[in-house]
Amino acid sequence: MKYLRYTLPLAIFLGLVWFLFQGLFLDPKEVPSPLINKPAPAFALEQLDQPGASIKRDDMLGKVWLLNVFASWCVACREEHPLLVQFSRMKLVPIYGLNYKDERAAGMKWLASFGNPYEASLFDHDGRVGIDYGVYGVPESFLIDAKGVIRYKQIGPFTPEAIQTKLIPLVQQLQKEAGHV
């Protein structure tokens, strides 16, 4: 078995190659959220179009809902927005917008131009709620169940595929859990 030790470099190398090969199909910058299956962080924010009225996290308990983080300065949001508008018309799940680090006027104008799929939009001017939700790249979306637990995070814009294969089935499952049929 003297020859065994001489094959060690080759063996280690081939193991390494396997990992490198796997790495080609992974994105080193796509970071999964640590908030999955944890309670959605609390917030109390004013609505974008009604500065007086505010919405709290606990107001949302009892229903499954989607939180979509957007901004008027965000280029990728424009790609995603038509999909969201279309999806909102299916009336499967209420969508709430989180206008992240934006100006009220700019945010409202953007929604007026590109369509408003949201039940309401929350105004997160200084981005603190965004930080609490671990937002680092806009757009991002969170699917939250009736008990207020985050069950899914979409990093980056929605694709039709993601909506069809991931979002809709999960929405249906969560609603069944909550007792809505």
Added chain:
Amino acid sequence: MIPELGHFALWLALGVALVQGVLPLWGAARGRADFMALARPSAYALFVLVSLASACLLASFVRSDFSVLYVASNSNTQLPLPYQIAGFWGGHEGSLLLWVQMLVLWMVAVALFSRHLPQAVQARILAVMGLVSVGFLLFMLLTSNPFDRLFPAPPDGRDLNPLLQDPGMVFHPPTLYMGYVGFCVAFAFAIAALIGGNLDATWARWTRPWTTVAWMFLTVGIAMGSSWAYYELGWGGWWFWDPVENASFMPWLLGTALIHSLAVTEKRGSFKNWTVLLAILAFSFSLLGTFLVRSGVLSSVHAFATDPRRGLFILAFLTVVIGSSFTLFAWRAPTVGLGARFALLSKETTLLANNVLLMVAAGAVLLGTLYPLILDALGLGKISVGPPYFDTVFLPLMAPTIFLMGIGPMARWKETALPDLAQRLKWALGVAVLAAIGTGWLAGSIHLLATCGLLMAYWIICSVATDFWERVAPQGKGFAELRRKTGQLPRALVGMMVAHLGVAAFCLGVTLVKTYEVESDVKMNVGDSTTVRGYRFAFKGVQQIQGPNYDATRATIEISRDGSRITELSPEKRVYRVQQNPMTEAAIHPGLTGDLYVSMGEEVEGGAWIIRVYVKPFIDWIWGGCLMMAFGGLLAVTDRRYRRKAAASAQSANLLAQGATP
């Protein structure tokens, strides 16, 4: 027309490389002198063709031919000429061409300077290099053609990334590549020896100078990159353990191990398998580095724009080259002889221990660099591994390595006695400890970690001094005798001492700057001043200026000490017009005992500016130490024994060829 010519030259080069890669190897296996004789002419032809392609790309840059996609992506009419030239290697495709250009340069050097080698050996070496070039040429032609056209041609280019518009950019990549790629020569020598079965001390003697020269270039290349980060990035750091930095550092560690291992094999014929393995490993890590930087597998500021198809190609190439090398090794290594005998405690052992430590260091860097990828591939989540990890893990490995640096040169070949060593080195150790503590006391504060770092540096200096003294001590015959003996020292020995002193200088620089550097961020109005470490920085004024391809706000800071003016620094905040990125240009006053470093922060209300002032003691010793290391290598390579041996071997090779017995 010119880009098409360059493209055509690359295709022709591929053909020649295939010939060079296959026929001489076949010829060496079958004893066909005509095939073997093809190796050198092919290498020359390959050099001409690749250089032609490079010239075409360079011409496209200088002529600002934006119908070439690569030129349009990396240049601009307002870009100053030196950076238009450096744009050649500013992106992925061009830097690949640079890689191949360096490879053919080394090929030609091997073809020219190894006439004393037996023909079969030379044929194999050039063939292996030819095969490597086939891989890179194919990669370029199939996935990364620098001569792709862009129609319609835009009126102006996208400009070179402003971070790269700097003298460092002009020299850093070519120097670095000369080093990386140069390890291909040692690799080719190793493969040739494994195939031909002539792995012996003579092989080590041939391989050594090539390895040392490649190592020199890599040392200088890395030092340039580090110093460039220091003055260009504006926050005074010089090493971040970024994946791409690590990709160049790992071959360096292995190359250093290889140089020392070759010493053992050359002198004593021992541990040949180990040396051959190291030669394969050093170049393998160069190739691995190429993969890591271009495949998108790791996230880095240095990484080129990525494409999974490219990553796949390089990985396949990597697997073929390294896999077949390791397979060859597994097959042939068991047949290699053991070399000469040596005792458990001997110079050979210290050099081998040095090897083990350097290998473990390279392994640790590899582990840290790839671990996030490994965890992700196993579905175990995403983590980051950064400077806190590497600093914690790497420094403790360096301490024993440096300790050995003092002992190794003093140990004797074959067998050395511990009491003898201890006796000879006790003064060195004592002086080093005192000097380390003394330096801290002089500097005003003593810290444990700093004292350790200083101790390492002084240990090297004192042991080199001891070694030197042992060899030239005049024994009562006076100064003339001392001078005579110094002059008689072999240049390679002096080279070793200088290189080791370079390491000491490096350690001194790192320790002193990390322990005693001062940063001060202040808010300044025109006319204000701040005092740091006795230096007074006075904010004289701000002005708007226009550079060739940027607009800038320039501040003028006057520095004085004890009332006398030292210099005036002009940091800038630039906006490059084409890509519209903001950039901070720091201003540095370098000095033997430290740098004064000033950069501009933001403008605040009232017309005041945030100004960052750093005093960095002895920081230039870091890069000065690297240059010393490289200079030591140069001395070693120009030792008379190489020049004489080459002549003698050429003579005996000639005699052999004429049929006479030597």
Added chain:
Amino acid sequence: MFDRRLASSRLLAVVLAALLLALGLGRAAANEAAPAAADPALEARMLAITAELRCMVCQNQTIADSHADLAVDLRQQVREMLQKGMSDQQITDYMTQRYGDFVLYRPPFKGSTALLWIGPGVMLVAGLSVLVLVLRRRSRMAPEQFEADEAPTPESERDPA
């Protein structure tokens, strides 16, 4: 009668006084610059903590060094947390709760990273052990299995290493 000498010395006095006043005003205007941060000690602590945190939107940079908006926001967040009296560990936990372990440049020691942290030590012990074992084995082998030393030539005598 206007005494010229008195007048010129008065003029001199006025000029001198004006000069002194100007100089005095000038010196008062050239201030010692204030630190950029409101609380330099807090700032230093903030930078020390954020130097080990990764900027999520950058290619490979610390939160301390990055100019990105998120980094600026997080630096401010850390300042506020320090002012509230939170410890370094609490601040790090705050970050990992939101961004995961990815945000830490010093990987935490847990099951999945155990190999990472002990790996270098293991490699060192393994490497040195193998070296010692191989050397011992070689020293037990018969001298005939080795190659003879090359006869010393004048060159090899001078060969330093």
